[in-house]
Amino acid sequence: MPAGSTYTPIATTTLGSAAADYTFTSIPSTYTDLRIIASPASSDNLYSMGMQFNSDTTSNYSMTELRGNGTSALSSRLSNQTVAWVSYNMSPGTTLGDNAITIDIFNYANTTTFKTAISRFNVMGGSYQGTGAIVSLWRKTPEAISSVKLTMTGANFKAGSTFTLYGIASA
Amino acid sequence: MPNTFELIASSTVGAGGAATISFTSIPSTYTDLQIVYSLRSDTGSAADNAEITFNGSTSTYSSRRLYGSGSAAASDSSATYTISSFIVGDGATSNTFGNGSLYMPNYAGSTNKSYSIDAVNETNATGAFSGLYALLWATTSAITSIQFKPNGGTIFKQYSTAYLYGVKNA
Numbered sequence: 001m002p003a004g005s006t007y008t009p010i011a012t013t014t015l016g017s018a019a020a021d022y023t024f025t026s027i028p029s030t031y032t033d034l035r036i037i038a039s040p041a042s043s044d045n046l047y048s049m050g051m052q053f054n055s056d057t058t059s060n061y062s063m064t065e066l067r068g069n070g071t072s073a074l075s076s077r078l079s080n081q082t083v084a085w086v087s088y089n090m091s092p093g094t095t096l097g098d099n100a101i102t103i104d105i106f107n108y109a110n111t112t113t114f115k116t117a118i119s120r121f122n123v124m125g126g127s128y129q130g131t132g133a134i135v136s137l138w139r140k141t142p143e144a145i146s147s148v149k150l151t152m153t154g155a156n157f158k159a160g161s162t163f164t165l166y167g168i169a170s171a
Numbered sequence: 172m173p174n175t176f177e178l179i180a181s182s183t184v185g186a187g188g189a190a191t192i193s194f195t196s197i198p199s200t201y202t203d204l205q206i207v208y209s210l211r212s213d214t215g216s217a218a219d220n221a222e223i224t225f226n227g228s229t230s231t232y233s234s235r236r237l238y239g240s241g242s243a244a245a246s247d248s249s250a251t252y253t254i255s256s257f258i259v260g261d262g263a264t265s266n267t268f269g270n271g272s273l274y275m276p277n278y279a280g281s282t283n284k285s286y287s288i289d290a291v292n293e294t295n296a297t298g299a300f301s302g303l304y305a306l307l308w309a310t311t312s313a314i315t316s317i318q319f320k321p322n323g324g325t326i327f328k329q330y331s332t333a334y335l336y337g338v339k340n341a
Contacts (some may be wrong), residue, residue, distance in 0.1 A: 007176045010339040012202075037340075039276045041287070067304070068237025068246025096281025098307060122287045122305030125301060129233050130246070131287070131305035135326065153182060162339040164202070166175070 005169070009053070010034075012164040018043055018156040023149040024165045029109035031167030036148065041125060041163045042092045044155035047111055049092065050083030052149045053115065053138050053140040060140045067121075067132025074132075083151065084136035086119040092152075093125025096160045099130060108145040115145060176203070179335045188213060188326035194335045199279040199313055200209040201337030206317065207230040208333040212324030213235035217298030220322040223255035223273070225284065227316065231309040238302035253322050256290040257300045260323060264294040280315040283307060290326065 008031070011024055027034070040049065052061075059080040065088055066075050078085070092099045105117045115138040122131050150163060175299070181200075182192045197204070225233075232252040240243060260268030271290030278284065288304040297300040321327060 005175060007338075009175055009340045037276050037338075039282075066237065066244075068235060068244075070235035070248030073237055073239075073244035074245045088176055095283060097277065097280070097311070098288050099284050100274065100276050100305075100311075101284040102287065120287060120289075120303070122285055124233065124235070124285050124305050129305070131237050131303050133303065153340035161280065166340075 008167045010165045013162065015159050015161045016024040017156055017159050020156050021101065021149055021151040022157060022163050023048050023147055024155050025147045027148070029144050029168070032107065032170035034105040034106060034108050034166040035166045035168060037083055037164045038101040038103070038150065039097065040092050040101065040151050041094055041096045041161055042098055042155045043094065043158055046087045047153050047155045049086040050151050051086055052083055052151070053145045054143065054147055058141050061068060061138055063134050063136045065132060065134040067130050069128065069130035083132050084117055084138060086150070087121040088122055088134065089132050090121065090123040090128045091126030092123055094158060095125045096158065098125030099123050107143065111144055113142055149164050175339050177337050179337050181334045182332065184327050184329050184331040186329050188328055190320065190326050192333045193316065195316045197315050197317070201279070201336040202340040203274065203276045204314065205336045206333060206337060208274060208292045208319065209268040209270045210258040210262050210269045210319065210331045211327050212258060213328060214321065214324035215262045216260040216323060217263040217294065217296065218292055218300060219258050219260040219324055220254040221256040221258045221320040222253050222322050224252050224318050225314050225316065227306055228310065232306070233309070234304055234306040236302055236304050237299050238291045240300055241297065255306065256304065257292045257302050259292045259294060261328065263298065264296055267294040275314070279304035280313065281311050282325060283309050283311060283312065292319050
């Protein structure tokens with residue numbers, strides 16, 4: 001019997017026009033983990049990228065980050081945020097293809113634990129460039145993640161930005 | 172169901188070593204590329220760097236790196252391809268190799284090529300590093316070939332490996 005697919009594309013998009021955000025909806029609960037591959041550009045040269053789960057806009061998110069801007073190694077943490085930061089104080093800039101971001105969301109479908117995500121960001125466009133990783137925690141009363149909204153705080157994603165969601169099965 | 176994550180090509184260095192590891196004629200039928208590699212060069216130092224280039228080009232590369240040495244964390248930048256990834260040199264503990272993973276979204280598209288590398292060269296000794304890289308090849312050409320070359324050494328040692336995978340988004 002052939003093995004089922006372990007790594008499956010769930011949804012993908014290339015923005016046809018500028019958008020303030022993009023949301024993956026109706027995410028099936030049949031996988032173990034989720035991975036998002038993003039190649040964004042922004043309508044502005046500033047601003048950070050974040051995400052929200054299941055339309056939760058309350059202060060249920062926290063993060064610890066490690067980043068390097070080409071000059072200094074930095075670390076910071078923020079509690080009680082209204083978004084899970086994907087890249088913080090690093091702007092994608094306006095040129096398509098300058099940035100590569102991978103987001104892993106672990107055990108997203110259970111209803112028993114808070115949800116953890118790791119964002120591995122590479123930002124080579126814009127005024128604030130660099131690389132690093134952010135671990136985020138979503139502390140809403142445990143529920144399965146069925147939607148993920150990606151946002152640029154204070155700016156738009158540029159037309160041509162790409163986002164792909166994959167499901168990873170553990171068995 | 173079609174495979175989302177497929178091995179395109181592999182390379183294992185034999186006795187005598189290899190001056191480069193190259194992947195050529197890369198098909199444009201995938202969405203992203205991932206390369207997983209394990210490399211050791213013949214430089215006498217404990218650490219070396221791999222030079223990674225695309226389509227035979229040596230221009231329009233840049234990078235920003237975040238790394239730790241076991242005693243400190245630091246960040247630096249480069250305007251070339253010559254320090255694309257930490258690897259192990261022949262001055263390091265025997266039988267150790269530098270390992271890394273490169274991921275490039277939209278490699279066949281018509282925008283600039285940004286890619287990430289996570290690389291380590293742990294050897295149970297000093298002179299080992301762990302690094303996260305943001306790299307950019309500011310060219311809109313599709314990727315058709317990739318080459319690895321040691322920066323400090325002249326060859327990759329036997330048992331060095333590299334595996335090229337294609338990832339499809341549909």
